[in-house]
Amino acid sequence: MKILVGVKRVVDYAVKVRVAQGTVELANVKQSMNPFCEIAVEEAVRLKESKIAKEVVALSIGPKQCTETLRTALAMGCDRGIHIQTDLRTDYMELQPLAIAKMFQQIIEQKENPDLILLGKQGIDSDCGQVGPMLAGLLQCPQVTFAAKVESHDSGFLVERETDAGTESIHIQTLPAVITCDLRLNEPRYATLPNIMKAKKKPVETILAETMGIDLTPRNQVLQVIEPPPRKDGIKVADVDALIEKLKNEAKVLA
Amino acid sequence: MASIFFSSSRRKMLACSRPLPFLFTRRRLHQPYNSLTESDVQIFSEILGHNPSLLLQASDPIVHAASTDWTGHYWQAPARLLLRPQTTAQISALLAHCHQRRLPVVPQGGKTGLVGGSVPTVAHEEIILQLQYLNQITALDPVLGIVTCQAGVVLENLQDYCANHSWLVPLDLGAKGTCQIGGNLATNAEGPYFRKYGCLAGNVLGLEVVLADGRILDYNYRLSNNMKDNTGYKWHQLFLGSEGTLGIITGVTLACAPLPRSKQAAFVACSSYDQVLLVLQKAKQYLGEILAAMEFMDAAIWKLVEASGRHQMPLSVETILSESAVQEGGPFFLLIDTHGSNANHDQEKWQTFLEAVQDDILNGVLAQDIKQYQSFWQIRESANPTVAQLGYTYKYDVSLPIAQFQDWIQEMRLERLGPLARNESSSLVNANWGHILDGNLHFNVTTIGKREVQKDVLDALEPYLFHSILKRGGSISAEHGLGQAKNHLLPSVHDEHTLDLMRSLKALLDPRMILNPGKFLPAK
Numbered sequence: 001m002k003i004l005v006g007v008k009r010v011v012d013y014a015v016k017v018r019v020a021q022g023t024v025e026l027a028n029v030k031q032s033m034n035p036f037c038e039i040a041v042e043e044a045v046r047l048k049e050s051k052i053a054k055e056v057v058a059l060s061i062g063p064k065q066c067t068e069t070l071r072t073a074l075a076m077g078c079d080r081g082i083h084i085q086t087d088l089r090t091d092y093m094e095l096q097p098l099a100i101a102k103m104f105q106q107i108i109e110q111k112e113n114p115d116l117i118l119l120g121k122q123g124i125d126s127d128c129g130q131v132g133p134m135l136a137g138l139l140q141c142p143q144v145t146f147a148a149k150v151e152s153h154d155s156g157f158l159v160e161r162e163t164d165a166g167t168e169s170i171h172i173q174t175l176p177a178v179i180t181c182d183l184r185l186n187e188p189r190y191a192t193l194p195n196i197m198k199a200k201k202k203p204v205e206t207i208l209a210e211t212m213g214i215d216l217t218p219r220n221q222v223l224q225v226i227e228p229p230p231r232k233d234g235i236k237v238a239d240v241d242a243l244i245e246k247l248k249n250e251a252k253v254l255a
Numbered sequence: 256m257a258s259i260f261f262s263s264s265r266r267k268m269l270a271c272s273r274p275l276p277f278l279f280t281r282r283r284l285h286q287p288y289n290s291l292t293e294s295d296v297q298i299f300s301e302i303l304g305h306n307p308s309l310l311l312q313a314s315d316p317i318v319h320a321a322s323t324d325w326t327g328h329y330w331q332a333p334a335r336l337l338l339r340p341q342t343t344a345q346i347s348a349l350l351a352h353c354h355q356r357r358l359p360v361v362p363q364g365g366k367t368g369l370v371g372g373s374v375p376t377v378a379h380e381e382i383i384l385q386l387q388y389l390n391q392i393t394a395l396d397p398v399l400g401i402v403t404c405q406a407g408v409v410l411e412n413l414q415d416y417c418a419n420h421s422w423l424v425p426l427d428l429g430a431k432g433t434c435q436i437g438g439n440l441a442t443n444a445e446g447p448y449f450r451k452y453g454c455l456a457g458n459v460l461g462l463e464v465v466l467a468d469g470r471i472l473d474y475n476y477r478l479s480n481n482m483k484d485n486t487g488y489k490w491h492q493l494f495l496g497s498e499g500t501l502g503i504i505t506g507v508t509l510a511c512a513p514l515p516r517s518k519q520a521a522f523v524a525c526s527s528y529d530q531v532l533l534v535l536q537k538a539k540q541y542l543g544e545i546l547a548a549m550e551f552m553d554a555a556i557w558k559l560v561e562a563s564g565r566h567q568m569p570l571s572v573e574t575i576l577s578e579s580a581v582q583e584g585g586p587f588f589l590l591i592d593t594h595g596s597n598a599n600h601d602q603e604k605w606q607t608f609l610e611a612v613q614d615d616i617l618n619g620v621l622a623q624d625i626k627q628y629q630s631f632w633q634i635r636e637s638a639n640p641t642v643a644q645l646g647y648t649y650k651y652d653v654s655l656p657i658a659q660f661q662d663w664i665q666e667m668r669l670e671r672l673g674p675l676a677r678n679e680s681s682s683l684v685n686a687n688w689g690h691i692l693d694g695n696l697h698f699n700v701t702t703i704g705k706r707e708v709q710k711d712v713l714d715a716l717e718p719y720l721f722h723s724i725l726k727r728g729g730s731i732s733a734e735h736g737l738g739q740a741k742n743h744l745l746p747s748v749h750d751e752h753t754l755d756l757m758r759s760l761k762a763l764l765d766p767r768m769i770l771n772p773g774k775f776l777p778a779k
Contacts, residue, residue, distance in 0.1 A: 014625035028516055030598070032624030068602075072623045190569040190627065193523070193609055193619035 004114035036120025045077035074199035075191035086209035097130035132180035329371035351469025364438025370738030406437025422511035425452035429636035443496030461508030515594035523619035528661035541608035556686035654730035
């Protein structure tokens with residue numbers, strides 16, 4: 001079985017995002033692998049370690065620094081990397097989910113033909129969660145989003161899916177299929193130094209986005225990017241009676 | 256008078272048992288103190304604006320908590336009085352009164368010190384004076400990176416504030432969420448970044464201090480933007496590291512460093528201490544100016560942190576031992592941290608370094624994002640809390656020639672800890688970690704499951720440990736200071752001339768000996 005894993009390079013989860021020149025500031029900001037993509041890579045590598053998969057290919061779309069993200073994926077255990085190079089912003093400002101899904105589709109149908117596609121459930125920059133479902137629609141194949149558990153079952157997979165009310169179990173009967181990964185699925189491994197060294201020798205292929213013949217124009221126009229309004233100061237009350245009065249009459253959270 | 260002649264061991268034993276009878280505490284040092292009266296309390300209350308939350312008495316559980324330190328080794332009884340001034344002027348008035356009435360005072364910041372320096376002592380009835388309400392950051396020059404703030408500002412708050420303006424406070428500690436900058440200055444705290452950002456005292460541009468008699472001294476504190484000034488004795492430096500015995504620090508002007516754009520960290524595991532030394536040398540050579548910290552953790556502390564279950568550990572002692580042979584006490588772990596202005600440059604340096612040390616390490620992991628970088632530091636910073644939770648911990652903080660760390664640890668284990676008779680129910684573990692770049696080792700012995708000091712363990716460790724460190728040319732207190740834990744050792748460290756000079760300074764600045772009695776200097 002071959003697995004294709006999507007890895008996205010995003011502003012690091014721990015960075016305090018700022019707005020500059022009407023858009024999210026990216027200059028000199030630390031960027032790292034999207035945490036949900038890390039989980040997807042970890043799951044793919046575990047499937048390979050348990051001999052369910054034979055090969056794991058990592059795919060990333062973005063500027064030339066995406067090769068660093070791919071090297072992390074390779075250090076975690078992926079076998080090969082594919083880098084679709086573009087200088088378009090991938091945080092929704094320029095490149096948007098439909099175009100990304102179409103690029104994935106082309107690689108899948110014309111090049112790799114994987115049996116399973118693992119993606120993070122969403123990018124922490126755009127928070128869209130759309131590439132997975134859109135890709136499955138384009139490929140006309142089964143999809144399970146927000147996977148909390150993935151088990152090989154018959155010739156497919158048994159996936160536990162997170163919902164607001166609990167989890168549902170879904171049996172994917174035919175492959176290929178798309179699974180998007182959620183937090184509870186696994187805890188990603190650290191990249192060990194020997195693996196980082198080995199990763200340097202693993203092949204990474206670069207494809208220029210503009211040579212793919214796909215319309216990359218955004219479907220949605222970003223009108224405005226602003227920071228959230230600052231939180232209002234709290235007030236101190238003199239005693240419990242005053243607190244109850246405010247909760248009743250101002251905050252209106254008590255009957 | 257009996258208390259001052261007790262060795263640290265006996266003092267610790269007393270400190271851990273129930274409070275002494277009142278009769279015993281009447282025996283004071285040669286400087287007599289007065290007892291607190293209602294009239295004193297009234298005057299303090301007036302100074303504090305009759306605000307009931309600023310003056311608390313012994314019955315209040317807050318006073319109870321304030322009277323015992325972080326290690327729990329120095330508890331005797333709640334202080335009679337706890338004062339929480341809000342301004343330097345109030346501190347000045349409070350101290351002036353205490354000076355006039357000969358009432359002993361213990362200044363208290365975050366109370367995270369490890370030598371009992373911030374809590375009342377057995378023999379005296381100190382009033383606790385807390386600095387926490389002096390918590391304003393008053394100014395930050397965004398161009399020069401000079402920050403002015405009051406002494407009660409919590410270190411982490413100061414770090415966050417300065418970081419928001421792209422400046423780095425040149426001090427970091429595991430206790431950052433609780434300790435206050437005033438206490439850091441009074442104890443000359445260091446932490447892991449000493450080598451890169453220098454001694455904290457060196458970054459102090461201004462200081463505001465209140466003397467024992469209430470006089471307020473200002474060294475460039477209000478004129479806050481001078482980086483250079485040579486207009487007199489650098490008297491302010493006396494207060495740094497004086498542990499509240501010469502005056503109370505109420506404000507500081509600190510020089511910050513540019514916030515590093517690129518921070519990288521790796522954990523590596525070595526099979527022998529010789530390998531550790533090789534990695535250290537190569538790190539200095541290949542990482543050069545971006546090398547910010549290197550922290551040492553031995554197999555014992557790594558296993559304890561692993562066992563606590565609180566962290567996803569990047570490496571496992573068991574796995575390493577199953578794959579490789581290691582020196583006794585190994586494997587040894589190093590956390591290597593770099594700060595730089597350009598991620599690409601730093602990564603190049605890291606590549607060269609990692610290639611150079613490939614054969615010197617058993618394994619290692621490199622942080623791939625900020626969260627992993629922070630987890631590595633959380634693992635390192637959990638060393639102290641982990642052992643503290645397991646049982647009574649005998650804590651030692653020493654400076655040693657770096658090449659001798661493991662040799663000295665083995666000496667202590669074989670000569671002193673090994674011979675201790677121990678059975679299954681009373682296990683004892685020696686765990687070690689430290690700032691290896693600075694030659695600073697934290698040697699810890701914990702009696703698992705036992706919360707009280709044990710005489711045989713204490714006698715096995717002290718005073719042998721101190722003498723063996725001094726014999727190797729090390730320091731018996733690298734950064735934790737003296738407090739009431741190690742002051743009695745000073746005559747072994749300094750000659751009489753030096754001790755006399757220190758005593759003269761104390762007599763000059765606090766002639767009535769009201770500030771932090773029984774600490775820092777040995778009793779005469």
